[in-house]
Amino acid sequence: MVQFEANFDGLVGPTHNYAGLSYGNVASQSNAQDASNPKEAAKQGLKKMKALSELGLVQGVLAPQERPDIDTLKRLGFTGTDAQILDKAFREDPVLLAACCSASSMWTANAATVSPSADTQDGRIHFTPANLTNKFHRSIEHEVTGRILSQVFADERHFKHHAALPTNEYFGDEGAANHTRLCGDYSQAGVELFVYGRSAFDLKAPAPKRYPARQTLEASRAIARLHGLGDNTAIFIQQNPEVIDQGVFHNDVIAVGNQNVLFYHQQAFLHTEQALAEIRAKLPGTELHFIEVPTTEVPLQDAVKSYLFNTQIVTLKPGHMAIIAPTECRDTPSVNAYLNKLTGLNSPIREVHFMDVKQSMRNGGGPACLRLRVAMTELEHAATNQACLMNDALFARLNQWVDQHYRDRLTLSDLRDPALLQESRTALDELTRILQLGSVYPFQR
Ligand SMILES: N=C(N)NCCC[C@H](NC(=O)CCC(=O)O)C(=O)O
Numbered sequence: 001m002v003q004f005e006a007n008f009d010g011l012v013g014p015t016h017n018y019a020g021l022s023y024g025n026v027a028s029q030s031n032a033q034d035a036s037n038p039k040e041a042a043k044q045g046l047k048k049m050k051a052l053s054e055l056g057l058v059q060g061v062l063a064p065q066e067r068p069d070i071d072t073l074k075r076l077g078f079t080g081t082d083a084q085i086l087d088k089a090f091r092e093d094p095v096l097l098a099a100c101c102s103a104s105s106m107w108t109a110n111a112a113t114v115s116p117s118a119d120t121q122d123g124r125i126h127f128t129p130a131n132l133t134n135k136f137h138r139s140i141e142h143e144v145t146g147r148i149l150s151q152v153f154a155d156e157r158h159f160k161h162h163a164a165l166p167t168n169e170y171f172g173d174e175g176a177a178n179h180t181r182l183c184g185d186y187s188q189a190g191v192e193l194f195v196y197g198r199s200a201f202d203l204k205a206p207a208p209k210r211y212p213a214r215q216t217l218e219a220s221r222a223i224a225r226l227h228g229l230g231d232n233t234a235i236f237i238q239q240n241p242e243v244i245d246q247g248v249f250h251n252d253v254i255a256v257g258n259q260n261v262l263f264y265h266q267q268a269f270l271h272t273e274q275a276l277a278e279i280r281a282k283l284p285g286t287e288l289h290f291i292e293v294p295t296t297e298v299p300l301q302d303a304v305k306s307y308l309f310n311t312q313i314v315t316l317k318p319g320h321m322a323i324i325a326p327t328e329c330r331d332t333p334s335v336n337a338y339l340n341k342l343t344g345l346n347s348p349i350r351e352v353h354f355m356d357v358k359q360s361m362r363n364g365g366g367p368a369c370l371r372l373r374v375a376m377t378e379l380e381h382a383a384t385n386q387a388c389l390m391n392d393a394l395f396a397r398l399n400q401w402v403d404q405h406y407r408d409r410l411t412l413s414d415l416r417d418p419a420l421l422q423e424s425r426t427a428l429d430e431l432t433r434i435l436q437l438g439s440v441y442p443f444q445r
Pocket residue numbers: 017018019020021022025028029102104107109110135138177250252253363364365366368369370
């Protein structure tokens with residue numbers, strides 16, 4: 001059966017802003033308080049989606065969350081009309097208001113972990129929304145994320161949806177950003193690499209000292225169990241704690257894989273040789289390409305700044321892959337030189353395409369953060385909500401929708417403006433009709 005990989009990108013929401021909410025994410029911290037441009041951000045994202053669909057890939061769209069999140073503000077004790085709630089929150093705790101206004105659901109690599117049907121015991125695609133417990137502004141995403149995913153992948157014969165893991169630091173789960181699948185052909189069973197930052201129950205195990213490790217081993221193991229992955233399908237690998245302390249807050253900032261290619265920085269993992277040996281043992285008969293980028297060629301800080309590993313590696317035809325990189329890679333000399341060399345190496349990666357996603361990059365989100373991968377069969381593709389799949393008509397419709405509803409400048413003090421809440425709800429109400437999602441948002445229920 002033909003299998004391929006679809007990418008579902010997060011549509012940037014109307015409240016996209018720079019609030020410096022992510023301790024450990026260097027870009028988020030260093031651009032805190034800058035003015036953002038939600039309209040430009042959404043259009044950059046749409047252009048990337050269109051470019052990938054023009055390369056012949058199946059491209060989907062995932063709707064953003066309702067923000068400002070009035071329900072959460074109410075849970076935290078704010079009362080009155082919506083306008084009064086926004087005003088009180090701004091005066092009492094502007095950081096909390098910013099957290100309840102973040103458009104962070106755009107980074108759908110953190111929406112969920114997805115295991116394709118070729119890997120799971122019941123032959124369905126399994127989805128578990130990430131609880132994102134490490135950052136408050138992200139921990140309020142998973143419920144609506146689950147609802148959106150259930151609307152996009154509704155057919156229970158093909159898709160199985162789990163609830164997020166218990167919302168506790170012990171089970172801190174960041175979704176696909178810490179999960180990579182390697183395989184031969186997409187239709188064959190693969191191995192799923194779960195990369196974790198620390199062990200919650202083993203306090204003696206190595207862990208970062210400065211910045212938080214967002215993903216725990218215990219969470220990764222729970223996802224593998226829920227998804228029905230056998231012992232030969234799941235591999236648990238510890239991320240190098242030293243790189244977390246240098247700003248590598250997710251594994252997809254330092255490693256990316258596709259089919260038989262694993263592209264990673266020399267310092268990415270704690271026990272690299274052991275991990276590679278386990279992959280080889282669990283994927284016998286597959287010609288594997290482990291592309292390790294040495295620190296001498298690309299220093300860690302250049303990798304973090306340029307997001308060389310937050311690239312998407314996509315298969316354009318059998319054995320022929322392209323790397324989708326942010327323009328920051330072209331602008332970082334060591335990384336540009338490496339990419340020029342990469343396509344000449346004896347590996348399936350043959351092309352590099354640069355994309356401008358600067359609005360997202362300034363919050364630490366590169367091309368790979370913006371997408372959730374779903375490897376699927378033609379049957380599963382047919383069972384997916386077709387209104388969420390990118391084509392010329394949807395591209396034009398969503399651009400028009402952005403033009404109609406989005407602002408081109410937003411600062412933190414704008415977040416208390418009741419008009420922004422109204423604009424956002426009007427936009428999302430219309431979006432649920434365009435994408436045929438039903439009533440997924442709290443304001444619609
Ligand atoms: N690597 C992946 N897959 N995703 C990137 C997520 C970036 C996101 N930034 C933010 O949430 C910043 C929001 C702010 O500061 O306004 C985060 O740190 O969780």
